[in-house]
Amino acid sequence: MGTEEEYTKELLAELEQCFIDNDPSTICGVIFETVGGSTIGTPTPPKGYLDGAKAICDKYGALFMLDEVMCGMGRCGYPFTFMHPDFGLSNGAGPDICTVGKTIGSGFVTLAGVLISPKIKKAIDEGSGYIMGAQTYHSHDFNCRVGLAVQKKIYSNNLIENCRVVGAYLKEQLQTKLKDNKIVGDIRGAGDFLSIEAVKDKATKEPFNPKLGVASLIAKRALDKGLYVMGLTGCIKSEIQPNGSVVAYGDHITMAPAFSFTKEHADFISTTLAEVFAELEKELL
Structure with missing residues (x-):
């Protein structure tokens, strides 16, 4: 039986080989669940995996995206699950894009969000300067007010x-x-x-x-x-x-x-x- 470090290296080698086999120029991004959800039953990534995966994405110019809709926003004991000291990103790093949901509205309202890093914001600002978004559920004031109230409650009550x-x-x-x-x-x-x-x-x-x-x-x-x-x-x-x-x-x-x-x-x-x-x-x- 190998060590956790060896397993991490094996997984990262598999990820990089996937880039190589499919031509890195054709891969714009990779999406990971920080902690797997209901499909595979909440496995946490081995230590060092997220850091290594982010480094591979950076190496080949792909976006490193984390799905924390189910596991994030406090569910795993930290504001964002990629902040977890046992298996998260180190040195204060974050993903390029992070999706969140569920906990924002606590089930009272349907609410979700896409959070972007300064790198993504800079690309938009220096590119089109425009994000397409309108009509369906756009600027839903009531849901956002409920979501804000939920977050205030979560933080005020620790x-x-x-x-x-x-x-x-x-x-x-x-x-x-x-x-x-x-x-x-x-x-x-x-x-x-x-x-x-x-x-x-x-x-x-x-x-x-x-x-x-x-x-x-x-x-x-x-x-x-x-x-x-x-x-x-x-x-x-x-x-x-x-x-x-x-x-x-x-x-x-x-x-x-x-x-x-x-x-x-x-x-x-x-x-x-x-x-x-x-x-x-x-x-x-």
């Missing part, structure tokens, strides 16, 4: 710090209470954006047969006990069958409690999931 502190506590409790469960393959994520991957074999990480619908089973059992989590499949791979249907391998659940959640809420979440996984361990193995 809710980003709460995500970081209570989220770390929840992750620790999940790791402790599920440590010996034979169908728990991984517990991952940052802040209060966390996932648990369910596997048939804890050692090899072999997934369950997709026909069993394990992720849905976990979500249903949890809901029966008063806890809502997202049960999702496909975090390992998906295969298109001859008849055109898709079979997804890899079961995981993802949770993202409210920014105001407490250690008592975290205890309820971890205890409930420990009960659910203990029941399914007996039934599935």
Whole structure:
């Protein structure tokens, strides 16, 4: 088994080879989720990966873009997730473009944004000096006022710090209470954006047969006990069958409690999931 540093180098080599194979002059930008969302269950990038990816994009003249619609704006314990000290960008660097959403309006309103770096602003100023934008949802005063009120509340109540502190506590409790469960393959994520991957074999990480619908089973059992989590499949791979249907391998659940959640809420979440996984361990193995 290699080290995290070796894995980072392997991933970066793969990224650079993709540039080379496809002619760097044809690639205008690369989009990354700082922390993967519901599709693959909140994996955090290995240390040094984002810095290395940005350097490769800079080398070949491509824009380095981060999608933080799901993971950002405090969800992972920092104002922007690329600021995370464990896996984020170093030396105060930021992406060329960053997309944000969800947390801006806290579900009260639909609101999202595209944030640009000084480099992008300079290119626009020295180019056309114009950004096309009009009509649909343009300058939506009400939604923007709600979004501003939400942000003021988040900062006045130190809710980003709460995500970081209570989220770390929840992750620790999940790791402790599920440590010996034979169908728990991984517990991952940052802040209060966390996932648990369910596997048939804890050692090899072999997934369950997709026909069993394990992720849905976990979500249903949890809901029966008063806890809502997202049960999702496909975090390992998906295969298109001859008849055109898709079979997804890899079961995981993802949770993202409210920014105001407490250690008592975290205890309820971890205890409930420990009960659910203990029941399914007996039934599935």
